[in-house]
Amino acid sequence: MDEKMISDLRMKSGAHWKKIVEKYGSGEKGTVLDFKDFLQGRQAASVTLHGCSVELPVHRQNFIEFIYAYEGRIVTEINGKELVQKKGDILLMNQYVEHRVKPTGNENEALILAALPDFFEKPLEMMKKQSLITDFLANMFRQNSKKPEYLMFHLDDQRALENLVENLTVSLCDEDVCKNSEISQYTMGLIFLYLSEHMDRVAQNSSQSYKSIIINETQKYIELQYRTARLSQIAEDFNLSLPALSKLIKEGTGNTFQELLMKKRFERAAELLIDTNLPVEEIALNVGYENQSYFHRQFKMRYNITPRRYRLVHRRKMGR
Incomplete structure (x- = not known):
């Protein structure tokens, strides 16, 4: 100055x-x-x-x-x-x-x-x-x-x-x-x-760190909008660059945005397999996956079982 x-x-x-x-x-x-x-x-x-x-x-x-x-x-x-x-x-x-x-x-x-x-x-x-x-x-x-x-x-x-x-x-x-x-x-x-x-x-x-605010809002966003959620939407809402936002989410949760999103999507898919009679293909679409083979591959990677087998096993355990 x-x-x-x-x-x-x-x-x-x-x-x-x-x-x-x-x-x-x-x-x-x-x-x-x-x-x-x-x-x-x-x-x-x-x-x-x-x-x-x-x-x-x-x-x-x-x-x-x-x-x-x-x-x-x-x-x-x-x-x-x-x-x-x-x-x-x-x-x-x-x-x-x-x-x-x-x-x-x-x-x-x-x-x-x-x-x-x-x-x-x-x-x-x-x-x-x-x-x-x-x-x-x-x-x-x-x-x-x-x-x-x-x-x-x-x-x-x-x-x-x-x-x-x-x-x-x-x-x-x-x-x-x-x-x-x-x-x-x-x-x-x-x-x-x-x-x-x-x-x-x-x-x-005065109340909480900005990082905590972003993490909380990101988790709420994924919870409600998991089918169409995009990292770029959060970045726009908070006026942050994608690299800066990705870094904050990783530091705050230990996971990337994509990992958090996939976790929520497949948890919801598992719920739908047990609680509904929707075809597996429709469930995949409902949680945001148009590529059926990708959905099946990722589901089996997470649960060590195919979606159809998952439905049969868990319904049997529940006496349905």
Whole structure:
């Protein structure tokens, strides 16, 4: 990033955080940081450079907090759990998350965006596909939703993202707030669009890991749509590449998508052989196989018996 901009922001932010520490530094757990300490006049968002020698109590805030690890290692404690950001990583928290950025020394710095929910209206409009990000943003506008939520992205200090964050910082630091309000919001929208292309980099959120969400949704999808299920459909739904999705499924289940799908199909075929009088050929079609010889070969490989023999043996055992 531009060194002069960072130097100026560092100087300005130092005085800002000194005031914050004086006001909240001795507070107890349950402290709520007020947006008026960060936003002036008609501002909907502001940015500061947080030197991690600053110590605040466990708190939440009545605004949305976006933490970009600018330098070094940022450690944020949420519910006793430490989330570690390396340079380029992003942590996004709603106003109900109780947390604190742990002091780790001035060699570690974070750009902290403080924003009111209204600031995210345009970014949400720019997001065409549903994802954890759109769900997160939408929940901010729901009056009955007070669930603590956060998203963590491990992004390996990517230059394209750094450029977008730099542009956002420049816009928010400009004194002409009205002129740059829309520019800042559209830039934030571009950041979210960039993040949506890297959803495999979400390490965790407040309830369960992104990997767990994908695994659960994949298993539900196969359970309901085993006849026509396609890996490409899940990839499209989660905005993931096929290799990234395949890797997540393999890591999470120990099986490939195709192995999970075939397991479900042949379990269902075995059920139909016992519980119905459908011809074997029709059962094969019902579970997604038009190639009859392939179905017979795979069935025998799994059960060490032909489909017809399987039906006779199991019906005999059940006294049918």
